[in-house]
Amino acid sequence: MQRPTLADIARAAEVSTATVSHALNGTGRLGESTRRRVRATATALGYSAAATPRTRTIGVAVTTYPRAWNYTEIAYFSRAVTAATSAAHARGYALTVLPADRAADDSWHGLAVDGMLIMDSPRGDPMVHALRARGIPLVFDGAPGDPHPTDRWVDNDxxxxxxxxxxxxxxxxxxxxxxxxxxxxxxxxxxxxxxxxxxxxxxxxxxxxxxxxxxxxxxxxxxxxxxxxxxxxxxxxxxxxxxxxxxxxxxxxxxxxxxxxxxxxxxxxxxxxxxxxxxxxxxxxLDPERTARTAVSLLVDLIEGGRAEEAQTEVPGRVLVPxxxxxxxxxxxxxxx
Structure with a gap:
């Protein structure tokens, strides 16, 4: 199927292509209702930004509490992010750590990542919904609130x-x-x-x-x-x-x-x-280092179309870390x- 273009989104949303560009990139002087409508239209059409030469990138986000808080000050997340960065670099990927309040807005539509590691995803997670609509590979630290049959996640027992x-x-x-x-x-x-x-x-x-x-x-x-x-x-x-x-x-x-x-x-x-x-x-x-390294390995395998090793588990898609x-x-x- 041909990937939708900015012109397709503009026609569906009944706006100009310039308005679509501003809405997806967070630029311009647009009303909030217009910006949200354009982004929702882009998601519904399955739009993703055109690939351009860039460093391959993995994003990391904590979406449990949709508000501004510095989760990297918490020892678990700090250690997990450090280990995830090292693991991503070892596989040739940059790692972008999103601020917590990024999970509360609707800016994931223009997020330039090859895959996302999402920590503590709750039920009804809007970031997960938007990234799934874009076809972005996802791996979770902790069971996702709304698991899909093909989801992969790393967790403790x-x-x-x-x-x-x-x-x-x-x-x-x-x-x-x-x-x-x-x-x-x-x-x-x-x-x-x-x-x-x-x-x-x-x-x-x-x-x-x-x-x-x-x-x-x-x-x-x-x-x-x-x-x-x-x-x-x-x-x-x-x-x-x-x-x-x-x-x-x-x-x-x-x-x-x-x-x-x-x-x-x-x-x-x-x-x-x-x-x-x-x-x-x-x-x-909860061994955040091992959890993060395992999650990054799973995510890179998904991005590159490889087959990750299956852990011995009764739950499909779940890998356990002691x-x-x-x-x-x-x-x-x-x-x-």
Whole structure:
């Protein structure tokens, strides 16, 4: 099928070709409704910019939260982007890291990439929809919110990892474990929360999910559960996001609770600083470097029409990277003599 031209888009949108060019390139003085209408028409027609000699490029984006935030300040994403850059360069590709708010607008129509690595894609992800319409190869870090049969993604076994954490805390003496989890639309938080709730149900324990707030530096979200009477108070926490461990330490200090004597803690984080806190915090690593390298390899194979190696998995398209528990003092109760 012949690729649609700017003239085709102009006819369909009932505008000039100059207007189409301005709309797709983000230039000119166009009304926002016109710009959006032209871009939507381009997507519907399956338009992509004409190929010109340029460096082959892979794009990276995090689309979980469609707002302006610097995800490269988070240890997981920082390490993943660094590893993805190295892996892309090794295969002869440049790597472009998109700002988070790029996922909230409609500028993907003119995005000049050969393929995209999308991290934590939620349900109804507009970037995924637009790039699929353009035929751009996609690979995901974490299961996509709206998976297609041909999608490829790299992920951890969050069910097995969550069981490992909960069993680790139980073996250390925990009897009332709370989960601090997010309310975002990404697969990771959903699966960890569902696994935790099922684990509690199997033991006839009421689940207790504390909402995660990235701006809650003092851990006030824990105040209610830490302020309860002894029999109803939690004695362990599994925090699924990087800041959660420090938030819990701050909250425990405010309530006069000692970690690990009164409260055990495990936090999913790639931050090496947790080895230096007081006490050092047990962490779960999701191995972002291996995840990113694997994802880039899959993506380049898709771009170049090769066949990526299939991993042993029950889910078509999914490649698993093992997570790892790093026990430290925060989840080991001291023996009193």
């Amino acid at each position: 969050h069910v097995a990892t969550t069981h490992e954490v909960l069993d680790h805390l139980t073996a250390a003496g925990a009897r009332r474990i709370a989960l601090q989890s997010g309310s975002g639309g990404e697969h990771y938080a959903r699966v960890v929360t569902e696994t935790y709730e099922a684990w509690c149900a199997e033991r006839s324990l009421p689940p207790l999910v504390v909402p995660f707030d990235e701006y809650d530096d003092e851990g006030h979200a824990f105040d209610e559960v830490l302020g309860r009477e002894v029999l109803g108070r939690i004695d362990a926490v599994h925090a699924v996001y990087d800041p959660g461990g420090r938030q819990l330490l701050a909250a425990a200090a405010r309530h006069g609770l000692r970690v690990p004597d009164d409260l055990l803690l495990v936090c999913a984080s790639e931050d090496p600083g947790y080895a230096e806190t007081e006490p050092p915090v047990t962490t779960v690593t 997570a790892g528990l790093r026990p430290r003092a925060s989840s080991r109760r001291r023996v009193m003599y």
